[in-house]
Amino acid sequence: MTSIGLQHYLVVSSILFSLGLFGIVTRKNAVMVLMGIELILNSANINFVAFARYGNFGFDGQLIALFVVILAAAEAAVALAIVLNIYKNFSTVNVDEIDKLKE
């Protein structure tokens, strides 16, 4: 039986990254778009921790992951405040209907 190695983590992280990108491009609801962004940040986190663990790079990668988790929380707070403001102004959070500024 093969043990879980670096490749497994990298496959998971690239799947997460692709799903995140897919979500950003296809979702209409602003909150779902933001969830796509969170997926991208977390896929990078998995990379950092996996590389730090299997590459014997010390604790750098794990510390970076902590920073990114905190940053993702801050970003989510700002993002939800902005989406709330959008809902107040437009009564919708569908990104396709928010097009007062012309293309």
Place this chain on the structure above:
Amino acid sequence: MPLTYFFDSIPLLYPEIVISALIAIIVLADLITSKVEKVLPYISLIGLAVAFYFVTDNYNANAMAFLNDTGKGMVAVDSFGSFFKMIILISSFLVILFTILSKELHDSMDRIGEYYTLIFGMILGMFFMVSSTNLILLYLSIELVSLSSYVLAGFIKTSTRSAEASLKYLIFGAASTGIMLFGISIVYGLTGSVNLYEISYLFQVTAGNKFLLNLSMILMFAGIGYKISSVPFHFWTPDVYEGAPTTITAYLSVASKAAGFALLIRLIKTGFSVETSTLGAWVVLPSFYWQDFLVLLSILTMTLGNFAALWQSNIKRMLAYSSIAHAGYLLAALAVLSDQGLIAILIYFAIYMLMNLGAFLVVIIIRNKINSEELSDYDGLGYSMPLMGVSLGVFLISLTGLPPTAGFIGKLYIFLALLDAKMIVLSVIMVLNSVVSLYYYVRVLKHMFLNKPKEEVAHIKFPLAENIYASVLAVAVIFFGIYFAPVINWAKNSLSLFGF
């Protein structure tokens, strides 16, 4: 990390410490005083002057702060970084002066404390963007700038346009920086380090996996390209510039673009170039085709920016596309990958700051009177407000790059750098682009001076401060077009990046 390293680093970070202290002071002043909108501008302006003093103090320091065990630091304090810090501080100073004038922000005066806090958050982030040599610090500083500017773009809560601008900025910004973080994680996996000097050393001694390296650089460019609004990461620019409060638009178009370029230059020079030859050309590692990549982006960016600007009927939107085009010119100068190109970029930024902020200032002043940014509402305004009409004319001619204005000197140095490096095709494309840009800049003047106004307007009077700011900036743009030696010398003294 020994504690002495930490104490040695503190004097190098005085400008950042001053800015951080100002954030705390502004928050406290906002809570304590009742006349916030009267007090805060003065606190901010004095604080910026103090920070400017410390930046000039560290101008020739050429040192690193926060060294790790192998003697490589996280923050480089050198004349190149100090140059961009000065640009950021001067433009912040001017933008705070514009904020006092702007009537757009009057409805939000009860929250103006937040406005200043976020501006200083942006300044702190941009300071680290221009001086950081650690990929994670770079990422965190980009996010600090972005998070503050998302909120600032939507600062006028009641305006639907402002709210939409902040949402679009948020989605594009968060997605691009997220992609950049994924790119950084791949670089970390390839090299085991996030320090630019260690990464550069490892790239020199080992070939590495070329495909992954190229992929990671392209992913990382997503974040940088979004900050400097280069094609194909420019989609947010017109919408955000049109919807955001004009003071913030002006600030984004100058300061945050300058910080993005400083970051890109530092990434290429410390991460990828081995040495500088005697003639000034950078010897760049062959692991990523920076020159071809930058030439391609520059051509796409300037062409798209200029052609899209032709059809705009809103002056802020037009200036947004024009700022994309200017990013293209700057990328062309960077593509030379030499000290000549770097000098041209520095000169261009010093001049671009004056002319672009000036153009936005006139837009703010005119909006205060006619409450519109549509070009059709500008008809005949040149006669009812001659000083503003002439100043806007000077700024737009300078943005086109015609003598005797300073914009000509900026473009001239970019051409010289391109011709020195025998990049004839790129320089021809740039000349053709400048010709296209003349059309849409002059169209504004046609609206102001040749079109008949819809109704007869009497002579419009402006407050003294507005007249002074506009005329001082216009005179400065012409003055530096004739006597440009100080700008050139300033740029030539600011070439040293730590380690080169």
